[in-house]
Amino acid sequence: MSPGRILLHGGDLVDGTGAERRRADVWVEDGRISAVTEVRPDIASDTASGTDAHRLDVSESVVFPGFIDVHAHDDLALLRPGGVEPKVMQGVTVDVVGNCGHGCAPVATDPRMQASYSGPVLGRFPETLPWQSFPEYLDQLSTTGLRTNAVALVPHGALRASITGYARRPLDTRELARATRDLDEALARGAAGLSLGLMYAPGDVADQAELVALARVVAAHDGILAAHIRSEGDDIIGSLRELLDIARRSEVRVQLSHLKVVSPRNRGRMPEILALLDAARSEGIDITADVYPYPAGSTTAAALFPGWTLSDGVPGLLASLETPAERARIITSMYQPWQQKENNFQALGAHGILLAGFQQPDNASYEGARLSEVAEKRGIDAAECLCQLMTEERGELTVVMFQMHEDDVATALSWPWSLIGSDGLPVQSPYTHPRMYGTFARVLSEYVRKRGLLTLEEATRRMTALPAERFRIPGRGVIRAGAAADLVVASPERIEDHATFAAPRHFPKHVRAVLVNGEFATLDGIATENTAGALLPIERSTI
Known part of the structure; x- marks a missing residue:
């Protein structure tokens, strides 16, 4: 469904920048926002201002920028029919994949081993993959019509497995040289950065020299290092200090994956963790984090x-x-x-x-x-x-x-430098963690409307403009003339997350429409067949 020019008429606007909610019309043309104008009550038909336009009355709703899921595992799901519907139906228009060191590219020396280890995270692998290297995987994304846009991180575990399998040792000099070369090529071809999964094989045996060498390659490309640290429990402070030392020695920008503290005996330690992160930022280390709004994890x-x-x-x-x-x-x-x-x-x-x-x-x-x-x-x-x-x-x-306490989750969400990521697992089994279906609706319903932990404007900024800035995604995350027309029409006063731990596979209610690159991905709460999503280019800083 590609209606050409679109007018979202009569609704409120939360533009992603943190500015206060206001009333405005949003015009869309050729995949971009062509204008944001004062609401004109006289516009009352499908023909507006002398030009044909598909007019959608959104007077009972708010228009948001499309949500950016900074922590997704949809590497394979993006290419599978229906694989990312749970994201699209809650308003996600950009999926950042390749997280936690898990990935389907580059292909491991033993593909079956890679499929058996990462399949429970990424969903079942096909018998054969039509790529070997990470640039070839990027080519596949760029030539396939996607339901949502994609940004890709190079997974450290997959990178390692493509060179030395699941060997329980650090990379030797020759292997590290190949890893840095392959990473450099992937970043040059459009990868946004590198992800570490230091709790998972084979990345858990990487030593500091290996991690710093790879981080320096990422820094040279102005990429981002997303890191699942070794321990999020008893040794969380030591694990964070390891990550901060990597950042200090490489000057890389860091995204701490799923900020949390686990196990009952560590309940209440989140303020201690945030104090360490604030001290690092004061020192000049460029670190942010992502959080999912649930007390349980999944892997x-x-x-x-x-x-x-x-x-x-x-x-x-x-x-x-x-x-x-x-x-x-x-x-x-x-x-x-x-x-x-x-x-x-x-x-x-x-x-x-x-x-x-x-x-x-x-x-x-x-x-x-x-x-x-x-x-x-x-x-x-x-x-x-x-x-x-x-x-x-x-x-x-x-x-x-069920690893975390709700108080620690809320404290992590309240940190000004936390973004929202689902960490959803697109597995095909009947049961999955509800975050795959409900993350963004839950932030708006539970932590904005019910608890008042975040304002609507600030929560939106954490789900849109801030992640676009962190991952260097130009023209996304804001509503303004010239920006890409990734948009969500929803009612924050009524939106409900219906995915629960008892029944996780339920879409949220009161998400009326989602536009991806100016085309309706959902309309009136029903999915369309549009595949307007694309692999997005990454903007490199010239500073």
């Missing part, structure tokens, strides 16, 4: 196992689980604290972990169940139960973990 179940079990990826873990002595060693380790990396199984207990992604018919009833419930049904210890399920499902399980 691959393989992350619940100690890192040394993943030297050969998930197949290696499965082989160890099928060896009685190794299985006993693993289970013993799961009940003990780990150094640096947070042991979420030990910290949360089986009751705090939900399971999803089951493929075996006999296990289908466990979808969305707590690990403690499944263990009780089977009459076995929870760690042994998890090992059984991983073996039966060949490692392709996703977990939802």
Whole structure:
């Protein structure tokens, strides 16, 4: 559906800059905002000011810039029919993919290993991928009509796996030279930066020299380093200091991934974390963060196992689980604290972990169940139960973990330098974390309207103009003449997030329309078939 010239008439405007809400008409033509004008009551038909225009009366709504999801895992979902509908239906018009070091490009030395490890995060991999390098993946995005726009980070884990697989050691001199060369090429071809997943194999074994060398390449391109730190629990301060030292030594701009503090014993530590981040900013370190507005996280179940079990990826873990002595060693380790990396199984207990992604018919009833419930049904210890399920499902399980306290989530959202990211997992299983469907609606309904934690204007800025600035996405995130026509029409007084932990796959209510590059991606709450999205160019600073 491409109506040509569009008039969004009679509504309020929250333009993304933080300016106060005001009444205005928004004109769209050729994919861009052609004018923002004073509301004219005399405009009352589909023919406006002498030119044909599709007129949409939005007098009961607010027009926002399209929301930018700075922490997405839609690397494959962008290319899959219907894969990003949960994002589009809540108003996301730009997806930043490649986060947490997980990715589908570059392709690992053993593609099956990459698919088994990252599949529970990115969704099921196809049998073959039509690219090998990261620039080839960018080419695929740029030549495919997308439902939403895309910005891509180079995933450190995938970059490493394309060179040395899942080896449990730092890169040697030759391998690091190749990694920096491949990263440099990807950034030159349009990648926005590099993402680290220091909790995940194989990035968790990278040493400081490797990380600083790669960060310097990113800095040379004025890119951004997005980082999932090693520990978000007991060792969070040490892990943050490691990241800040990388930034200090490389002068790279940093985006801290999903700012949070996990495990019940760390409840209330968010002010301490923000004090460290504020001190870093005062020192001159350019760091911001993203936050998802929920007390639970989600990831691959393989992350619940100690890192040394993943030297050969998930197949290696499965082989160890099928060896009685190794299985006993693993289970013993799961009940003990780990150094640096947070042991979420030990910290949360089986009751705090939900399971999803089951493929075996006999296990289908466990979808969305707590690990403690499944263990009780089977009459076995929870760690042994998890090992059984991983073996039966060949490692392709996703977990939802109730890690955080709501007070810490709210404190993180209140930090002036926090952006909004869903961290949603586009898995095809019946159950998934509700953040895939509800993140942006939840910010507006829960933290703006109900709690008053953020003003509508400030929340919008955190979801639009600020992320466009941080990720160097020109012409996005604001409503002004000449900007791209990525727009959302919604009612902030009525918008509701209907995705819950009990029933996550529900779209929000009262998002009336979404425009991507001037074309309706949704209209009257119904998805269209438009594929006007594109891989977006990145603007490099000349300073």
